Amino acid sequence: AKAALLLILLVFIIITFFALTGIDVNKPEQSANQLVVKLGQLNRAINQMVRNVIFSIRMWFQETFSD
Numbered sequence: 812a813k814a815a816l817l818l819i820l821l822v823f824i825i826i827t828f829f830a831l832t833g834i835d836v837n838k839p840e841q842s843a844n845q846l847v848v849k850l851g852q853l854n855r856a857i858n859q860m861v862r863n864v865i866f867s868i869r870m871w872f873q874e875t876f877s878d
């Protein structure tokens with residue numbers, strides 16, 4: 812029963828992913844290119860967020876412990 816539930820959940824997640832991203836599974840080459848572009852955008856967004864967090868920690872540290 813657990814395996815069937817997990818399988819149904821996995822299929823639901825996959826269908827939701829393709830529905831939200833708009834990737835057409837009938838055109839695999841175009842879909843792969845689109846997926847690579849979306850992953851690149853996600854990577855840039857995560858990198859920018861991490862940079863901002865590190866910068867804000869650094870600024871807080873400098874403001875707190877400056878003379």
